[in-house]
């Protein structure tokens with residue numbers, strides 16, 4: 347998808363399949379059967395967003411890792427691992443950090459609270475300490491380092507430092523909002539109060555989801571979800587025009603982290 351001079355593509359690594367009610371306990375999928383497969387299961391994509399600007403090659407999130415198709419799919423798009431300048435991570439759940447270590451030149455950017463949380467609570471649904479945290483520590487930096495055209499928006503709840511990313515280009519007013527795991531399925535556009543099974547703080551996740559949907563369903567922002575079934579790029583909604591106040595809010599939404607000295611917090615945890 348072209349955004350001015352910026353090319354944004356979803357690059358699959360694999361899929362995770364399960365019952366909708368397993369992902370969202372208590373959810374009623376009756377109105378959303380078209381989002382399920384023939385056996386009534388939710389097919390969630392896993393992968394990366396590839397952003398190619400005039401100056402940089404950026405990946406957002408790193409899939410499940412070896413055994414997946416991310417590197418092959420990148421190669422098919424003409425991108426070698428050494429071409430990637432930045433990896434930006436929406437959060438550090440294990441289905442978003444799998445290819446850590448595969449991009450030798452890339453600086454890895456993550457919210458400081460997210461980094462600190464998983465350094466203190468490794469494993470489980472979070473990153474493996476030996477395979478992910480230790481190698482990433484050598485090249486991790488704060489989200490303040492993101493290149494132009496990518497704006498982090500703090501959306502905590504799914505994890506403590508979860509971050510969505512607003513992609514823009516000087517040649518167009520259109521934008522792409524990479525939601526991260528703020529939404530896992532298009533059904534959540536109509537059901538923003540569904541709780542995902544592994545949300546760290548479901549209430550906070552719901553508040554941020556409702557807030558972001560109200561603000562960015564503005565007719566010029568395409569909402570993109572890496573776990574959506576099929577096409578990762580949701581339609582640009584034309585609702586809530588009165589909520590279009592995005593530019594003036596940039597400061598309050600920016601990630602407040604200004605320093606990055608994550609490395610020492612890794613060892614001995």
Ligand SMILES: [Zn+2]
Pocket residue numbers: 439441442527573
């Ligand atoms: Zn995920």
